[in-house]
Amino acid sequence: MPTIKDVAKLAQVSISTASYALNNNPHVLPETRKRVKDAAKTLNYYPHGAARNLKMKKSKNVGVFIYAFGGPVFSDILEGIRQTLQEHDFNIIVSSGKSSENLLKERQIDGAIIFDNYISDTILQGYASHGMPVFILDRILQGEHLYPSLIDNEGLVITMMERLIQKGYRRFAYASGPQAAFNNKMRQKGFLEALQRHHLTPVSTYPGDFTIRGGYEIGLSILKQTDWPEVVFCANDEMAIGLIQAIQEKGYRVPRDLKVVGFDHIPLGDVISPKLTTIAIDHALWGRSIARAMIDIIGGKKLKVSPSPQGKILMRESA
């Protein structure tokens, strides 16, 4: 594995001149620069990350730490983050589980974006207090160098519910995500708040887990009931899709026999029939704005407003 020393030797210059030349320092003669660069090319030289990071006290890496790989929402956010970071010559490092904490602790990254309810507040605050900027998505956490980025879950659900109530629907049920999940809690809060404003009470609440299969199970349990709700508000699109699947499989129709609403606007919801009525979040855009904010912070700028995504009500066929 060649080092800058090898390059310098081959180009017949000192190590420092080689470094200057490679970093395009204007004080080095074009001729020597060329000689050095040629040497680097023939040796297939590339600077050693650890050495440079150590010296420069920065890595140009941004870590994105998620609870689990996969899922349409994550992938859009990640893609947005990736694009923006790449445009600004930062590397994206996605990780999960114990690796996340290691990378954070060992400072192999210049900043962290957290989408993981399993990393404790204490750890996050600990490393943020050391000066590492930490963005936290869809979770509230205050402190220096901590930047929460929140969807207006509650407000968006209320708006959607108002529209549905306006359409004349009255008997609502809620298909819940994991009880512990912050975004689920806020969506449920909005659901209840909207009902209360119209002096309505929820027909029932079904416990779920944000997955298609979970939604499917909820659908099966509804089928067993004698007294169906009119509308099921699902905590996310995946559950809504599973629920519709179960209902249709037994010969019932959506929205004729049951109305279903989701949250997120994932691509699959565009393809199924009926098209899913949902609250659309532009996840890729969200990712981009977070990445841009992160780059600003790392560059020493102050953040005026914390980036938060807009949502849009998408009334389609399923409700």
Add this chain to the structure above:
Amino acid sequence: MPTIKDVAKLAQVSISTASYALNNNPHVLPETRKRVKDAAKTLNYYPHGAARNLKMKKSKNVGVFIYAFGGPVFSDILEGIRQTLQEHDFNIIVSSGKSSENLLKERQIDGAIIFDNYISDTILQGYASHGMPVFILDRILQGEHLYPSLIDNEGLVITMMERLIQKGYRRFAYASGPQAAFNNKMRQKGFLEALQRHHLTPVSTYPGDFTIRGGYEIGLSILKQTDWPEVVFCANDEMAIGLIQAIQEKGYRVPRDLKVVGFDHIPLGDVISPKLTTIAIDHALWGRSIARAMIDIIGGKKLKVSPSPQGKILMRESA
């Protein structure tokens, strides 16, 4: 940000003693070790990754480089890799695009797992030749330190086709993935080979892109034809699901009016109706075996057999 120097000072020992103590070197008195560890804890000290990586010439990071974030297949593989790496105290770093190449070139990782047709052979061979172990999934590339891990796409498709032909089906079409994709090519090859063995010719080939939407479009174009195939073999499950969706939406039934077969066995295929007939790959297991092989290689062991996943024919309702 505290360094080992600060710890040493607080514990009233030299830097080297501090290092020994923190790394549990047996030559240091239990009493001093405790003093050092306490100091580290009160300072919230953690070794700086770059410094350690530079000194040790290893990072305990394994890079997984993928073409794009997302998709049910990737997420299962990644989860498998993550688990195994974590059990062996390695970090998983997932990246995509330019970041992948940077992390590779700067040697911020001890080994790379590639699932990305966009990183050129030359780059891969270049860094492998420097001694970095590189695993390549579902793509052929020979060379030192290069370890291809291949699904038996062709053989599995042939087996599946034999079963279908045995069932009496004769008029087959192929819904293709991206032309450039290696796995698509091999699956198509198997498809054609099986037909040839039975002196059959394909009814048609539909160009696709591995997405649900792509499969849906293919479905629409089939609906426009007067002369339908009997069975459509789809290059992956997502296309099969989109195709079924399109067919059903217009009032036709699967498998009554058209039989559909996929490849991969993604969870969504279990939930739709009819359940998808497909070739099941255990992606999580594949990920685990690759990670285990990687750890062995990094640890200096020789690899006897390159890890390759088994497949299983899953005859269900859609064909």
Add this chain to the structure above:
DNA sequence: TTGTAAGCGTTATCAG
């Protein structure tokens, strides 16, 4: 314009 040398935070060799 180029070279010498210090230093980033670790680990590990070698004396004491």
Add this chain to the structure above:
DNA sequence: CTGATAACGCTTACAA
């Protein structure tokens, strides 16, 4: 058992 000290590969004052 503990402490100086060199070294990892790189960047960057400062000197020449």
